[in-house]
Amino acid sequence: MAINFWPFMNKNKLISNEDNQINIIPNHVAIIMDGNGRWAKQRGLPRIAGHKQGMDNVKRIVEVANAYQIKVLTLYAFSTENWKRPDQEVKYLMKLPQEFLNVYLPDLIKENVKIEMIGQMDQLPPHTKEAITKAIDKTKHNTGLILNIAMNYGSRSEIVNMVKSIAEDVHMNQLDPSQIDEQLVNNYLYTSHLPDPDLLIRTSGEIRLSNFLLWQLAYTEFWFTDAYWPAFSEKEFVEALKAFQKRKRRYGGLE
Ligand code: FPP
Numbered sequence: 264m265a266i267n268f269w270p271f272m273n274k275n276k277l278i279s280n281e282d283n284q285i286n287i288i289p290n291h292v293a294i295i296m297d298g299n300g301r302w303a304k305q306r307g308l309p310r311i312a313g314h315k316q317g318m319d320n321v322k323r324i325v326e327v328a329n330a331y332q333i334k335v336l337t338l339y340a341f342s343t344e345n346w347k348r349p350d351q352e353v354k355y356l357m358k359l360p361q362e363f364l365n366v367y368l369p370d371l372i373k374e375n376v377k378i379e380m381i382g383q384m385d386q387l388p389p390h391t392k393e394a395i396t397k398a399i400d401k402t403k404h405n406t407g408l409i410l411n412i413a414m415n416y417g418s419r420s421e422i423v424n425m426v427k428s429i430a431e432d433v434h435m436n437q438l439d440p441s442q443i444d445e446q447l448v449n450n451y452l453y454t455s456h457l458p459d460p461d462l463l464i465r466t467s468g469e470i471r472l473s474n475f476l477l478w479q480l481a482y483t484e485f486w487f488t489d490a491y492w493p494a495f496s497e498k499e500f501v502e503a504l505k506a507f508q509k510r511k512r513r514y515g516g517l518e
Contacts (some may be wrong), residue, residue, distance in 0.1 A: 273278045285501070287508040289461035291335040292328060293483070295475055296321070298467025298491030305491075311355045316493035318359050322367050326407055329374055331504065335409040335457055339475050343383070343417030357387065360414065361394035368398055375407030381453035382416035411457065418477040425451040454479055462507045464500075466492045484510045 303313030321338060328336045332384065341356055348356075354403055371378065378398040387395075395421045395445060428451050432438035449455055460476065460483045468489040473478065490493065 273382060284414035285331065285504050287289060288331055288333060288504070289484075289507055291337065291458050291460045292333050292464065292503075293337040293339070293476060293480070294324070294461035295465040295469075295473060296492040296495075297465060297469055297499045301467065302493040303486070309332050310352060313493055314352075314355060314423050315362075318363050319470055320493050321363065322370070323497065324495070324500060325371070325376060325408065325410055327500050328375070332494065335411055335460075337381070337411040337413060337454075337457075337460065337476070339413045339416065339473075341382075341414045341416070343415060344474065350503075351466070357391045358413065359513055360391055360398075364394050364398045366472045368401065371398075371410070372402060372405070375405045376402060377405040377407065377409045378402045379409055379411045380414055381411060381421075382414045383420065384415070409433060409457070411454075413475070418472075419473045419474055420477065421453055436458060436471075442493060452478060457504070459483065462486060462503065464488070464503050466490050466495045482512070484512065 268507055299313035299317040300310040301313070302316065302336055303310050303316060306312075325336060336416070340359070342514070346353060346358065377393075378401075380395050380399065381457070384392055384395070391414070395412070427449060429438065429447075433440060459479045459481070463476075463480055463483045463485050463488050465471075466487075476483075481499055486506055488499055490496070
């Protein structure tokens with residue numbers, strides 16, 4: 264009996280260590296921040312109130328990511344398909360980066376956060392472009408978390424642009440087709456300088472990619488939660504990190 268008892272206790276202790284500690288931190292976490300509208304509706308508020316609350320939650324989750332020394336946090340803030348929403352909502356979503364940076368840029372600078380953006384910047388309204396460009400410039404020498412905002416981002420359009428650029432370079436004799444491989448394709452994407460995401464989180468109970476980082480997510484671990492983005496808490500983020508560290512990543516090989 265005694266022989267069986269002690270290994271059982273040790274095993275429990277081990278499990279409790281695993282449950283409370285995070286030893287394997289993903290380098291790059293990508294989040295599809297979904298459910299702002301439903302969060303607002305549940306409370307009898309207009310949809311834009313959900314986006315405002317979602318914006319404030321971006322700051323909270325950036326702090327957690329920074330504390331866990333995650334290197335890159337890519338957040339899907341506006342897709343190339345989101346232009347189909349009512350004008351008033353699109354206008355508000357285009358104001359959010361400016362509002363977010365007005366309130367939080369001084370803190371982000373102090374916290375050593377580096378702001379970057381992926382997506383088609385040239386199609387954004389001037390005030391949105393200006394706010395983001397200014398923040399990118401002011402944080403360009405920071406060495407902490409990279410907060411990578413996907414704004415007017417669509418993976419298919421990113422892939423189309425990549426194909427066009429490669430074709431142009433081949434046409435101009437700057438590139439030979441024999442040089443085209445996975446690394447070269449990667450070099451033509453918005454994310455060329457970043458590692459692929461290790462962990463993708465999507466909030467709000469939807470289980471789809473919605474045109475987000477289709478190339479880059481080839482070997483990413485996925486984690487879904489029913490929580491709406493404005494209510495996605497530090498506790499849930501830590502749950503996702505704990506789940507991630509239990510995953511066995513084989514990249515198609517064997518352990
Ligand atoms: C999807 O939820 C969310 C968006 C389209 C916008 C996400 C933007 C933020 C969270 C704030 C961005 C912050 C910065 C810093 C730019 P939804 O509106 O589709 O929700 P629903 O599916 O419940 O309607």
